[in-house]
Amino acid sequence: MRYAHEVDKVRAAEQALMARLPDGTLMARAAAGLAAVCARLLPRVYGARVVLLVGGGANGGDTLYAGALLARRGARVVALRAGTSVHEGGAAALRAAGGRLLPPDATGEIDTADLVIDGLTGIGGSGGLREPHATLARRASAAPATLVACDVPSGVDASTGAVAGTAVHADVTVTFGTHKPGLIIDPGAAHCGVVELVDIGLGADLPDPDVVAARPDDVRPPEPGPESDKYRRGVVGVIAGSGTFPGAAVLAAGAAVRGGAGMVRFASDAHAVELVRQRWPETVTRVVEPGPDVLAEIGRVQAWVVGPGLGGGERAEALVGAVLASDVPVLVDADGLNAVSRSDALRRALLCRDVPTVLTPHAGELARLLRVDRDAIEARRLEHARRAAVELGATVLLKGSTTLVAELDRPVRVNPTGTAWLxxxxxxxxxxxxxxxxLAGGMAALEAAAAGAYLHGLAARLASGREGREAPISAEDVLRAIPDAFRTLD
Ligand SMILES: NC(=O)C1=CN([C@@H]2O[C@H](COP(=O)(O)OP(=O)(O)OC[C@H]3O[C@@H](n4cnc5c(N)ncnc54)[C@H](OP(=O)(O)O)[C@@H]3O)[C@@H](O)[C@H]2O)[C@@H](O)CC1
Ligand SMILES: Nc1ncnc2c1ncn2[C@@H]1O[C@H](COP(=O)(O)OP(=O)(O)O)[C@@H](O)[C@H]1O
Ligand SMILES: [K+]
Structure with missing residues (x-):
């Protein structure tokens, strides 16, 4: 797993470690790591034009010390100081190495630089960038120079990924000690470029992470063994589709087949059932009307999926209600979530469940569930995913440019796969x-949701093509690539 810690935890760990080390050791380690990455990015350090954007805090200090190291290797280094104060030790080191400090209006330096280091704000930044920081951030982001962010792109909230106004668009972000959530969750993540982690020795002092992102060997979907049969592998019941949206039923049922279910039971109205039967003859289908015995009519399953394409109205509410009353894991999506948003009784049913429930909203659906603005959700995804997990008593998979999975008292999972073509x-x-x-295969809710998002994003990438040469994809292309995604896992 890749771990990320929020700012208060990073600071606590840094303090604990600093108490055991001589003054300035951590800043020296951070600066050395930053300078090493910058040196690698330059074709030649000697004679390179390097511009430092320096704020008044320790982030500026790291940047000044890194600039001094590059100056000692022959780079021509100038620092543009934003704000009134500047890290004194760092400024002295830069001067001693032959670098210069200039006022922030010397922005012409940025346009002719080979490399710019953004040291305006790091984990101490808060709110939208003020002036002259914002102008410097904009100018550097638009300049041809390689732009390296020190610890965090200035203007990105390190703990959440929120961006209030202008923020640096870095090519590379060199972060210290641990990842920060804001580097892997949009909108902040989109400002980072390639993220490089520099070890400054924090490891033993860091508590459990707030946010984690899977690596390929963390994703372990269930595999059949010699003892397996279709029932033991897990039967999934899919209740989806309607006269208006039958296609959603075909896609959801097909993905359950391709996702490794031992058997898929599909139930809906006659039209959706007919389409699913034609497209997926391996499913066991049944035409159902909502009623007290509807689940018994469909048959025994190890997990239910309810909602895609169900449409609005009482039918959807009745079917979601029946599924929420069951004693097996349930996934509620799309119109199933909209039904929960409309009905207090369904909301109560959700909270009463003592078996796992996974909700898979996009930002619009979550906005309706939480009764907040969609924009607020997209701006602060982490906060809202966590809040939904608490308020709805479920595992919440929030879809979008960054997919998050939140569950009470667990680190939030950030999905590292996917593509905007999705x-x-x-x-x-x-x-x-x-x-x-x-879920039907027996994975715990958090693991199933995180593994599903991972495989789904991977399938989309495989379907879309090699990086830099991607092509548009359809939902069916993603579905077809699911087995390939399984194959790429170790
Ligand atoms: N702690 C450690 O051991 C280690 C820490 N390390 C490094 O320290 C960094 C944290 O340093 P930090 O705590 O000094 O905060 P920092 O990120 O420089 O920001 C504060 C400055 O920004 C300013 N500012 C804030 N918001 C702003 C805005 N919206 N617009 C404009 N300005 C704004 C704020 O101004 P003020 O609001 O106070 O007027 C103040 O001047 C961390 O990211 C890492 O790089 C490493 O060396 C490893 C060891
Ligand atoms: N900008 C984006 N970048 C990457 N993935 C995205 C982006 N926007 C949406 N997605 C993904 O595309 C999928 C869309 O799901 P959803 O909105 O429910 O579509 P639909 O309801 O049409 O099936 C989700 O997996 C989501 O995470
Ligand atoms: K920075």
């Missing part, structure tokens, strides 16, 4: 069927 109709239906199959 933003196309129907891909969410594929995700619901896939996660449903993993």
């Amino acid at each position: 933003a196309t109709a129907g891909t969410g239906d594929v995700l619901s069927g896939l996660v449903g199959a993993l």
Whole structure:
């Protein structure tokens, strides 16, 4: 797993470590790591033009010391000082190495630089960048020079990834000690470029992470063994589709098949059932009307998926209600979530469940569930995913440019796979069927949701093509690539 810690935990760990080390050791380690990355990025350090953007805090200090190291190797280094104060030790080191400090209006230096280091704000930044920081950030982001952010791109909130106004768009972010959530969650993540972690020795002092991102060998979907049969592998029941949206049913049922379910039971109205039967003859289908015995009519399952394409109205509410009353893991998606948003009774049913429930909203659906603005959710995804997990008593998979999975008292999972080409109709239906199959296979809710998001994003990348040469994909392309995604896991 890749770990990320929020700012208060980073500071506590740094203090604990600093208490055992001579003054300035951590800053020296951070600066050395930063300078080493910058040196690698330059074709030649000697004679390179390096500009430092320096704020008044320790982030500026790291940057000044790194600039001094580059100056000692023959780079021509100038620092533009934003604000009134500047880290004194760092400024003295830069001067001693032959570098110069200039006022912030010397912005012409940025346009002719080979490399710019952004040391305006790090983990101490808060709110939108003030002037002259914002102008410097904009100018550096637009300049041809390679832009390296020190610890965090200035203007990005390190703990959350929120961006209030201008923020640096870095090519590379060199971060110290541990990742910060804001570097792996959008909108902040989109400002980071490539993230390089420099070890400054914090390891033993860091507590459990706030946020984690899987690496390929962390994703372990269930595998059949010699003792397996279709029932032991897990039966998933999919209740989806309607006269208006039958396609969602085909995608969700198909993804459950491809996601490794031993068997898929599919139930809906006659039209959706007919389409699913034609497209996925391996499913066991049943036409159902909502009623007290609807689940018994469909048959025994190890997990339910309810919601994709169900449409609005009482039918959807009744079907979601029946599923929430069951005693097996449940995934609620799309119109199923909208039904919960409309009905206090369903909300109560959700809270009463003592078996796992996974909710898979996009920002609009979560906005309706939490009764907040969609924009607020997209700006502060981490906060809202966590809040939803608490208020709705469920494992919440928030979809979008960064997919998060939140569960009470657990580090939030950030999905590292995916591509913007996934933003196309129907891909969410594929995700619901896939996660449903993993739940039916016996994975815990958090693991199933995180593994499903990982495989879904990987399938999309495989379908879309090699980086730099991607092509548009359909939801069906993603579905077809699910087995390839499984194959790429170790
Ligand atoms: N602690 C350690 O052991 C280690 C820490 N390390 C390094 O220290 C960094 C943290 O340093 P830090 O705590 O000094 O905060 P920092 O990120 O420089 O920001 C504060 C400055 O920014 C300013 N500012 C804030 N918001 C602003 C805004 N919106 N717009 C404009 N200005 C704004 C604020 O001004 P003020 O609001 O006080 O007027 C103040 O001047 C960390 O990221 C890492 O690089 C490493 O060396 C390893 C060891
Ligand atoms: N900008 C984006 N970058 C990466 N993935 C995205 C982006 N926007 C959406 N996605 C992904 O695309 C899928 C869309 O799901 P959803 O909105 O439910 O679509 P639908 O309801 O049409 O099936 C989700 O997996 C989501 O995480
Ligand atoms: K910075």
